[in-house]
Amino acid sequence: MDLRLTIAQTNPALGDFHKNLDDHLRQIRAATAEGADLILFPELSLTGYFLRDQVFDLGIDANGPELEPLRKLSMGISIVAGFVERAADGRLYNCLGFFEDGKLLSKHRKVHLVSYGMFDESRDFAAGDEWGVVESRLGRFGLFLCEDIWHLEGQYLRILEHVDAYLIGSAGPGRGVGPEGASEHPDLAGQGRLYADSTETAPEFESVRTWRSILTAAAIHGQCYVAWANRVGFEDGIAFAGSSAVHAPSGAQLGCIAGLDEGNLTVRLTGDELFRARQRTPLLRDARPWIVAKALGVRCDAPPANEPKGSVPADPTSASD
Amino acid sequence: MNPLDIHPALVTDVLVRFLREELGSAGFSRAILGLSGGIDSAVSAALAVRAFGPEETLGVLMPYRTSNPDSEAHALIVADSLDMPVRKVDISAMVDGYLDQESVPEGMRRGNAMARARMIILYDLSEEWRGLVIGTSNKTEMLLGYSTLFGDSAHAVNPLGDLYKHQVFQLAEYLELPSEVIDKAPSADLFEGQTDEQELGFSYAAADKLLYPMVDLRYTEAQLIESGFDAEFVRLVAKRIIRNQYKRVLPPIAKLSHRTINQDFRYLRDWLA
Numbered sequence: 001m002d003l004r005l006t007i008a009q010t011n012p013a014l015g016d017f018h019k020n021l022d023d024h025l026r027q028i029r030a031a032t033a034e035g036a037d038l039i040l041f042p043e044l045s046l047t048g049y050f051l052r053d054q055v056f057d058l059g060i061d062a063n064g065p066e067l068e069p070l071r072k073l074s075m076g077i078s079i080v081a082g083f084v085e086r087a088a089d090g091r092l093y094n095c096l097g098f099f100e101d102g103k104l105l106s107k108h109r110k111v112h113l114v115s116y117g118m119f120d121e122s123r124d125f126a127a128g129d130e131w132g133v134v135e136s137r138l139g140r141f142g143l144f145l146c147e148d149i150w151h152l153e154g155q156y157l158r159i160l161e162h163v164d165a166y167l168i169g170s171a172g173p174g175r176g177v178g179p180e181g182a183s184e185h186p187d188l189a190g191q192g193r194l195y196a197d198s199t200e201t202a203p204e205f206e207s208v209r210t211w212r213s214i215l216t217a218a219a220i221h222g223q224c225y226v227a228w229a230n231r232v233g234f235e236d237g238i239a240f241a242g243s244s245a246v247h248a249p250s251g252a253q254l255g256c257i258a259g260l261d262e263g264n265l266t267v268r269l270t271g272d273e274l275f276r277a278r279q280r281t282p283l284l285r286d287a288r289p290w291i292v293a294k295a296l297g298v299r300c301d302a303p304p305a306n307e308p309k310g311s312v313p314a315d316p317t318s319a320s321d
Numbered sequence: 322m323n324p325l326d327i328h329p330a331l332v333t334d335v336l337v338r339f340l341r342e343e344l345g346s347a348g349f350s351r352a353i354l355g356l357s358g359g360i361d362s363a364v365s366a367a368l369a370v371r372a373f374g375p376e377e378t379l380g381v382l383m384p385y386r387t388s389n390p391d392s393e394a395h396a397l398i399v400a401d402s403l404d405m406p407v408r409k410v411d412i413s414a415m416v417d418g419y420l421d422q423e424s425v426p427e428g429m430r431r432g433n434a435m436a437r438a439r440m441i442i443l444y445d446l447s448e449e450w451r452g453l454v455i456g457t458s459n460k461t462e463m464l465l466g467y468s469t470l471f472g473d474s475a476h477a478v479n480p481l482g483d484l485y486k487h488q489v490f491q492l493a494e495y496l497e498l499p500s501e502v503i504d505k506a507p508s509a510d511l512f513e514g515q516t517d518e519q520e521l522g523f524s525y526a527a528a529d530k531l532l533y534p535m536v537d538l539r540y541t542e543a544q545l546i547e548s549g550f551d552a553e554f555v556r557l558v559a560k561r562i563i564r565n566q567y568k569r570v571l572p573p574i575a576k577l578s579h580r581t582i583n584q585d586f587r588y589l590r591d592w593l594a
Contacts, residue, residue, distance in 0.1 A: 013593075014589060014591050014592065014593065015592060015593045016593060050589050052587035052588055052589065053586065053587045053588055054588065054592070174335065177327045177328055177331050177332050177335070178324070178325070178326055178327055178328065179322070179326060179328060203328035203330055203331035204331070205331070233342060234338070234339055234342040234343060234346075234591075235589055235591050236589045236590050236591050237339060237343065237478070239335050239338070239339065259334070260334065260335070260338055
């Protein structure tokens with residue numbers, strides 16, 4: 001693997017597919033002209049995020065005519081972009097597509113829909129149930145959508161598949177505007193708790209600091225590259241926090257797009273760096289997945305009742321011997 | 322360090338972008354707001370001036386005949402420091418026309434009439450100015466319900482609604498607003514000698530100290546009392562929050578159809594912005 005990855009930190013217009021598509025095409029052409037091999041857009045980059053009832057109007061077939069312009073441009077550059085997929089059975093998915101060589105090579109349906117606090121994705125979307133691997137001509141990739149990377153399952157399965165990079169599309173809102181450590185741990189009892197003074201660095205949302213920790217840890221655990229494309233802009237007062245970044249297998253940040261502006265970032269990812277990282281820290285060699293499988297087998301003898309693909313869900317109320 | 326402390330530079334950056342983007346998506350690039358001479362409207366004005374420029378931000382002074390003259394003087398100091406245009410509309414004749422006709426007694430009803438008269442003026446002038454009304458309500462007063470429904474609570478967008486009073490003060494210092502508005506006791510100035518804290522019966526500092534762990538961190542009343550908060554105060558504040566929920570949401574609509582506005586007809590305000 002030796003590729004130039006561009007992250008596009010965009011501000012999608014809510015519900016305006018064609019405007020967003022035009023912006024994608026412009027950015028893809030620019031990245032192609034600059035010699036990028038792969039461009040990564042944020043979650044739901046073609047539609048905007050808080051869609052609510054608009055989700056029904058924006059759902060498209062992942063191989064449908066709406067995405068033909070992306071397929072066309074993918075002859076010159078591999079493209080990862082987010083859209084609402086309407087499956088043949090009518091279910092709507094929060095989807096990240098990987099376009100290469102003129103076709104949709106692979107797609108990831110968000111597995112961990114986020115439905116707490118300000119989020120309500122489970123109301124609008126069906127959850128994905130696969131952790132596939134993209135076998136691209138550029139390398140092996142694991143696609144994630146935002147909350148997917150906060151859970152360990154997807155990471156672990158991709159580690160076992162020795163992917164080269166996690167490509168994460170995200171629409172992560174900014175939350176928390178206090179100094180590091182302060183607001184999460186108020187000094188209720190008046191004990192004079194000491195807080196880290198982070199005034200020396202440019203202030204960031206607490207949620208961005210958390211993301212940076214997750215990206216760093218994910219890279220180290222996976223001994224792989226981790227690329228995070230997070231959108232910017234506002235939807236009904238909610239600021240998406242941008243701050244997109246790429247981390248090396250060591251966890252070190254290779255580059256970052258500052259704060260809340262639209263922008264892009266291009267980073268070189270090499271198989272040589274991966275090889276040396278894995279030589280130094282051979283975590284995959286020492287993985288013991290069968291222990292996990294055995295333990296999970298005990299816990300997972302009942303299928304999740306919601307969406308086994310292509311089959312009728314087991315009726316949890318029916319008697320079984 | 323106070324756990325409510327914010328990074329004022331980050332907050333300013335976010336709020337300026339918020340104003341620009343939310344007004345821009347509605348097709349506007351000018352702002353209008355009431356300047357009361359208090360700290361909240363001063364901070365909102367300073368943010369609007371940063372977002373749209375001083376010439377595009379109109380401050381409206383709306384004194385009533387019993388208003389404290391300091392209020393107008395301080396509003397002018399704020400406008401002057403921000404180099405923004407002001408317009409003065411005396412609401413005495415407008416408000417008295419109704420109050421005298423209906424013999425409305427002294428007290429809250431009169432104060433509410435003044436707040437609503439100011440809303441009428443701001444929304445009317447916003448047509449002439451071709452700008453949107455910027456809110457000045459902070460999180461502390463919104464949670465406590467210390468506002469007039471359809472009066473000062475009426476606006477197109479609100480940059481301060483997720484900032485406690487302490488944080489508004491911190492922002493005011495950062496934005497280098499005149500000391501006259503930072504140092505004085507907050508007052509709705511709806512009757513002579515009124516201060517918010519006297520009327521509420523507790524200080525903003527005490528309210529913020531409690532509201533933050535109660536609302537943001539979801540500590541239970543029992544936990545808060547155990548950690549040293551006065552039990553009566555905790556219950557009083559909790560009750561105020563619940564009792565005033567109606568001021569923070571749209572009125573309920575009787576559901577009859579399969580698709581009812583705001584229940585199962587769900588779109589952001591920025592729908593196809």
